[in-house]
Amino acid sequence: MSELIPGLDDLSQKGCIEVSSGGSEFEWMKFEQRKLYTNAFIVVDGKILLGYKKRGFGVHKYNGFGGKVDAGETSIQAASRELMEEAGIESSLEHAGTFLFLIAGVEWAFHIDIYRADSYTGTPIETEEMHPHWFRINDEDHLDTPPIPFDKMWESDDLWFPLLLKKRNFIVRTDYIREGERDVLRKWCVKETSFNAS
Numbered sequence: 001m002s003e004l005i006p007g008l009d010d011l012s013q014k015g016c017i018e019v020s021s022g023g024s025e026f027e028w029m030k031f032e033q034r035k036l037y038t039n040a041f042i043v044v045d046g047k048i049l050l051g052y053k054k055r056g057f058g059v060h061k062y063n064g065f066g067g068k069v070d071a072g073e074t075s076i077q078a079a080s081r082e083l084m085e086e087a088g089i090e091s092s093l094e095h096a097g098t099f100l101f102l103i104a105g106v107e108w109a110f111h112i113d114i115y116r117a118d119s120y121t122g123t124p125i126e127t128e129e130m131h132p133h134w135f136r137i138n139d140e141d142h143l144d145t146p147p148i149p150f151d152k153m154w155e156s157d158d159l160w161f162p163l164l165l166k167k168r169n170f171i172v173r174t175d176y177i178r179e180g181e182r183d184v185l186r187k188w189c190v191k192e193t194s195f196n197a198s
């Protein structure tokens with residue numbers, strides 16, 4: 001059995017398959033508190049919708065649509081609200097994964113619920129925070145659409161994107177450090193938690 005990832009529910013790790021891990025020479029970082037966030041991805045007809053972040057945390061990176069879970073909100077309510085606020089669309093979101101992200105110098109852990117959906121209503125629009133763009137998810141179809149821009153995303157995204165795209169559920173922990181202006185991945189573990197892909 002693989003090592004339990006500290007900070008993530010032990011039960012959800014029972015019987016999981018470890019997909020990848022790295023940085024075993026380092027200790028997991030300690031944290032006192034966690035803050036809840038969401039991140040939602042729309043995958044339709046061989047393409048994924050990502051937003052180019054125009055301001056704030058993760059500025060200039062492509063990512064799903066999401067943000068903080070407000071007081072009194074459930075995680076899925078927050079995810080739906082953020083999808084509307086940041087991309088102007090509605091969707092029936094399904095939980096895809098749980099992601100614990102630490103970065104040296106930030107005293108809390110980001111606990112991010114990741115959602116996906118294969119349909120939506122409305123038209124994606126540029127908002128004050130995000131500029132939406134479609135990317136192809138493989139190199140067989142939609143060659144007129146750019147590939148997923150992993151070089152302009154968080155460094156660890158390509159560790160769990162294959163699971164997201166295959167509709168597999170997962171848990172992830174990543175610990176980053178700051179090197180000058182850059183956030184650099186130091187230690188990580190990705191586990192698949194469901195084996196009933198459709």
Ligand SMILES: COc1nc(N)nc2c1ncn2[C@H]1C[C@H](O)[C@@H](COP(=O)(O)OP(=O)(O)OP(=O)(O)O)O1
Pocket residue numbers: 037038039040056057058063064065066067068101110112154155156157174
């Ligand atoms: C490696 O770490 C991360 N990877 C990925 N893919 N996404 C991450 C990572 N760390 C944080 N995120 C996501 C989680 C959220 O979707 C956003 C951050 O939310 P934000 O700070 O923009 O929250 P808002 O509530 O929208 O902020 P405002 O108060 O500025 O509106 O990044």
